[in-house]
Amino acid sequence: xxxxxxxxxxxxxxxxxxxxxxxxxxxxxxxxxxxxxxxxxxxxxxxxxxxxxxxxxxxxxxxxxxxxxxxxxxxxxx
Numbered sequence: 001x002x003x004x005x006x007x008x009x010x011x012x013x014x015x016x017x018x019x020x021x022x023x024x025x026x027x028x029x030x031x032x033x034x035x036x037x038x039x040x041x042x043x044x045x046x047x048x049x050x051x052x053x054x055x056x057x058x059x060x061x062x063x064x065x066x067x068x069x070x071x072x073x074x075x076x077x078x
Contacts, residue, residue: 004071007064011057033076041069 008016016028036044042065047056057065 001067001071001074003064004067004069004074007060007068008071011060012068015054028072030076033072038066038069038073041072042066045069 032044033041042062045057045060045065045068047054047058060068
């Protein structure tokens with residue numbers, strides 16, 4: 001989980017809150033995190049066209065996107 005948290009801090013926390021939801025620039029909807037499988041969330045992070053206001057993270061490996069998805073799912077369960 002630590003790798004996902006570090007990736008979140010490096011790539012996401014500038015626009016999203018550390019918990020994955022809250023009061024930053026663009027909160028991540030809790031429904032997005034609870035309704036998406038790990039694979040779907042990995043594709044969302046990668047950037048497949050449906051949310052172009054968010055930059056693409058195609059530079060992250062599948063393993064990194066999986067770590068990030070796992071971290072996000074763990075935060076919504078808190």
